[in-house]
Amino acid sequence: MALLQIAEPGMSAAPHQHRLAVGIDLGTTNSLVATVRSGMSVVLHDETGRALLPSVVRYHADGSTDVGYSAQAMQSSDPHNTIVSAKRFMGRGLHDLNDVGSMPYQFVDAPGMVQLKTVAGVKSPVEASAEILKVLRDRAESALGGELVGAVITVPAYFDDAQRQATKDAARLAGLNVLRLLNEPTAAAVAYGLDNAAEGVYAVYDLGGGTFDISILRLSKGVFEVLATNGDSALGGDDFDHRVYCWILEQAKLSAMKPQDARLLLTRAREAKEDLTLRPEVRINAVLGTGEIVDLTLTSEIFTHITASLVSKTLVPTKKALRDANLEPEDVKGVVMVGGATRMPQIQHAVGQFFRQEPLNNLDPDRVVALGAAIQANVLAGNRSDDDWLLLDVIPLSLGLETMGGLVEKVIPRNSTIPVARAQEFTTYKDGQTAMSIHVVQGERELVSDCRSLAKFELRGIPPMVAGGARIRVTFQVDADGLLSVSAREKSNGVEASIVVKPSYGLGDEEITQMLRTSQENAKADMAARALREQQVEAGRLIEAIEAALSENGDSLLNAAERAEIDEGMAALRLAMKDPNHQLIKAQIEKLNQISEVFAARRMDQGVKKAMTGHKLEEWEA
Amino acid sequence: MNFDFSKNHFELLGITPAYQIDLIRLEQTYRDIQSQVHPDKFAHLNDAERRLSMQWSTQANEAYQTLRHPLNRARYLLHLNGFELHEETNTAMSPAFLMQQMEWREAIGEARAAKDTSELEHLSSKLRADVQAQQQQLAGLLDSDKDFEKAAQVVRELKFMEKLREEINYALEALEA
Numbered sequence: 001m002a003l004l005q006i007a008e009p010g011m012s013a014a015p016h017q018h019r020l021a022v023g024i025d026l027g028t029t030n031s032l033v034a035t036v037r038s039g040m041s042v043v044l045h046d047e048t049g050r051a052l053l054p055s056v057v058r059y060h061a062d063g064s065t066d067v068g069y070s071a072q073a074m075q076s077s078d079p080h081n082t083i084v085s086a087k088r089f090m091g092r093g094l095h096d097l098n099d100v101g102s103m104p105y106q107f108v109d110a111p112g113m114v115q116l117k118t119v120a121g122v123k124s125p126v127e128a129s130a131e132i133l134k135v136l137r138d139r140a141e142s143a144l145g146g147e148l149v150g151a152v153i154t155v156p157a158y159f160d161d162a163q164r165q166a167t168k169d170a171a172r173l174a175g176l177n178v179l180r181l182l183n184e185p186t187a188a189a190v191a192y193g194l195d196n197a198a199e200g201v202y203a204v205y206d207l208g209g210g211t212f213d214i215s216i217l218r219l220s221k222g223v224f225e226v227l228a229t230n231g232d233s234a235l236g237g238d239d240f241d242h243r244v245y246c247w248i249l250e251q252a253k254l255s256a257m258k259p260q261d262a263r264l265l266l267t268r269a270r271e272a273k274e275d276l277t278l279r280p281e282v283r284i285n286a287v288l289g290t291g292e293i294v295d296l297t298l299t300s301e302i303f304t305h306i307t308a309s310l311v312s313k314t315l316v317p318t319k320k321a322l323r324d325a326n327l328e329p330e331d332v333k334g335v336v337m338v339g340g341a342t343r344m345p346q347i348q349h350a351v352g353q354f355f356r357q358e359p360l361n362n363l364d365p366d367r368v369v370a371l372g373a374a375i376q377a378n379v380l381a382g383n384r385s386d387d388d389w390l391l392l393d394v395i396p397l398s399l400g401l402e403t404m405g406g407l408v409e410k411v412i413p414r415n416s417t418i419p420v421a422r423a424q425e426f427t428t429y430k431d432g433q434t435a436m437s438i439h440v441v442q443g444e445r446e447l448v449s450d451c452r453s454l455a456k457f458e459l460r461g462i463p464p465m466v467a468g469g470a471r472i473r474v475t476f477q478v479d480a481d482g483l484l485s486v487s488a489r490e491k492s493n494g495v496e497a498s499i500v501v502k503p504s505y506g507l508g509d510e511e512i513t514q515m516l517r518t519s520q521e522n523a524k525a526d527m528a529a530r531a532l533r534e535q536q537v538e539a540g541r542l543i544e545a546i547e548a549a550l551s552e553n554g555d556s557l558l559n560a561a562e563r564a565e566i567d568e569g570m571a572a573l574r575l576a577m578k579d580p581n582h583q584l585i586k587a588q589i590e591k592l593n594q595i596s597e598v599f600a601a602r603r604m605d606q607g608v609k610k611a612m613t614g615h616k617l618e619e620w621e622a
Numbered sequence: 623m624n625f626d627f628s629k630n631h632f633e634l635l636g637i638t639p640a641y642q643i644d645l646i647r648l649e650q651t652y653r654d655i656q657s658q659v660h661p662d663k664f665a666h667l668n669d670a671e672r673r674l675s676m677q678w679s680t681q682a683n684e685a686y687q688t689l690r691h692p693l694n695r696a697r698y699l700l701h702l703n704g705f706e707l708h709e710e711t712n713t714a715m716s717p718a719f720l721m722q723q724m725e726w727r728e729a730i731g732e733a734r735a736a737k738d739t740s741e742l743e744h745l746s747s748k749l750r751a752d753v754q755a756q757q758q759q760l761a762g763l764l765d766s767d768k769d770f771e772k773a774a775q776v777v778r779e780l781k782f783m784e785k786l787r788e789e790i791n792y793a794l795e796a797l798e799a
Contacts, residue, residue: 380665611654
């Protein structure tokens with residue numbers, strides 16, 4: 001029920017239980033989980049007090065997994081079965097990866113998304129990510145002492161539809177209810193903006209382990225409006241490690257290497273990069289499996305030199321974002337630095353020079369995204385109605401359709417505020433044509449082959465007519481998670497055929513169910529109990545929401561018969577809640593939802609009317 | 623469902639239909655509506671309500687984006703007054719205008735070939751001034767003269783100028799990459 005926003009000021013809804021919700025930063029290198037406790041956003045630690053969970057999953061032959069530090073410790077000795085930076089592979093095919101040669105994995109090319117061969121079988125990046133999310137879910141549930149209502153999962157702003165869908169699939173696989181996929185820079189802006197009561201135009205420069213985002217936001221009176229976003233979903237701290245790694249190979253005159261040695265040197269490279277944040281030079285020592293000894297000194301000068309092109313690569317999207325927002329660097333009031341990689345002095349320097357100001361570093365760049373996500377999760381779970389804010393985010397990449405000659409016709413331009421829908425009409429080009437194929441792509445380039453293919457589908461059953469006679473309306477809808485669905489409708493002759501297509505990179509419902517089944521086979525009893533509990537919580541929530549709504553404006557918006565019907569529905573649900581069959585509860589929830597739909601619609605309508613008429617004329621003239 | 627999706631964009635955002643509008647008021651009403659209907663306010667609720675909220679929020683975005691941009695707003699006003707532009711098929715422009723267009727294109731092409739960023743930026747600001755003049759004319763035609771025929775012609779010209787702006791931006795981007 002719609003209860004939160006429509007309440008009169010000073011008339012709070014019925015007091016309700018605090019709903020457990022978390023924000024999860026699913027990072028390339030490290031992941032974190034945070035929640036709002038007593039009004040404060042805090043990162044949750046593991047039992048030994050560590051906040052970061054290395055995004056590393058090691059598979060064993062029996063199918064069990066190690067996740068985090070223990071897996072990370074084994075990445076050199078067991079490189080094939082230890083998946084590092086799985087985020088880089090999310091929603092990506094083998095041909096999308098440019099440094100396959102230097103990675104110690106046995107890749108399996110699969111339609112849509114690359115997979116990895118391990119002792120536990122072939123695993124998809126979605127499954128590996130789900131393992132990380134499961135550990136974080138368990139951590140949160142034991143720290144908070146209850147089941148989570150939902151989670152906000154952050155994604156790089158520049159993630160395309162396939163990468164977003166893969167992330168959402170991973171969360172479902174981990175048994176998480178995704179309240180929202182939230183863009184990482186936007187999450188950081190929420191944490192920063194609320195903390196500092198910031199107003200004006202801000203840039204968020206987010207260089208993570210494997211992705212780079214730049215977002216330009218306007219903060220004013222509780223509204224966080226993303227004006228433009230840009231980035232590179234294959235550029236991050238990992239690339240700096242890789243540059244150091246290549247430098248080591250060159251200096252030590254090493255060539256073909258075993259995966260173990262490659263992993264060892266990559267680790268040394270990363271350590272060297274981190275140490276150079278604090279010191280002008282570091283020594284790199286390693287003994288390889290072949291007995292060869294590496295002993296080198298890397299100065300910050302050399303490091304800056306060999307990574308200069310990576311640093312300038314981040315400034316290209318930065319300029320584009322500013323241009324899309326119609327702004328100059330001096331229009332930006334502050335630059336918020338996010339992501340561990342922004343600790344590198346050469347990054348700080350380059351960003352400071354570009355924006356002609358000192359970047360803002362007063363929030364921990366490793367944690368700020370998770371903290372912001374937790375704040376948003378708390379709101380989305382319905383825990384607060386006062387002192388509210390609004391996030392207006394955008395779609396990072398244009399969506400288009402293939403037209404004649406392999407060209408792209410843009411349908412929704414990048415940086416459109418979401419949710420957004422656009423319809424396009426098509427017609428047949430041959431007499432008697434009964435089918436039409438539609439190819440949806442994402443990207444900025446003019447040729448279909450240069451953009452990412454999201455979905456291809458055929459619209460069949462068009463009534464045969466002369467060329468140009470049929471009118472097919474294709475609608476693109478991008479939801480608040482930035483995810484696309486496409487529907488098509490044939491409107492001539494009064495015949496309407498409508499279909500909805502989800503992009504092909506996402507896993508099907510069946511595949512997810514299958515994965516869930518395999519991973520949880522030995523926890524069946526547990527699952528049943530969980531399902532029952534979930535439905536009971538859901539039912540309680542619904543009743544509570546409807547009661548609050550009824551007490552607020554049930555009398556004014558419902559007639560006696562409608563009111564009675566809702567009361568009956570609630571009574572039936574209360575009865576069902578006592579039943580051990582979760583399906584029955586679910587059915588009653590759906591029924592009550594259906595009964596109360598008209599009420600919800602009227603309430604929303606009233607809310608809109610109020611928003612339109614709530615301002616008196618003098619307010620505008622003042 | 624008693625939602626009125628047939629409301630026009632001006633009605634939805636509580637603005638009197640005109641070319642010259644109070645943009646601050648437009649933005650404020652848009653934000654007020656979004657804070658009522660945005661999917662973030664319904665994330666913890668059931669599917670039906672989430673869907674409804676997405677539709678409303680989409681509608682509010684569509685209305686706002688249409689009215690916020692001068693060219694889109696002019697097009698929409700013409701549409702409400704029964705003047706369809708048929709921009710794809712109706713490309714009849716005055717020879718003088720077309721000549722001007724060719725000169726623009728040549729200048730952009732030359733600057734691009736010479737990798738002359740500052741010339742491109744100069745062209746960009748010159749274009750902006752031209753566009754502003756056209757918009758002023760449009761305001762008179764739409765709001766006082768109600769000369770929709772003539773206004774439609776100016777809108778078509780503005781569309782050409784928008785293409786030029788895109789071209790300049792593409793050229794600048796290409797030079798930066």
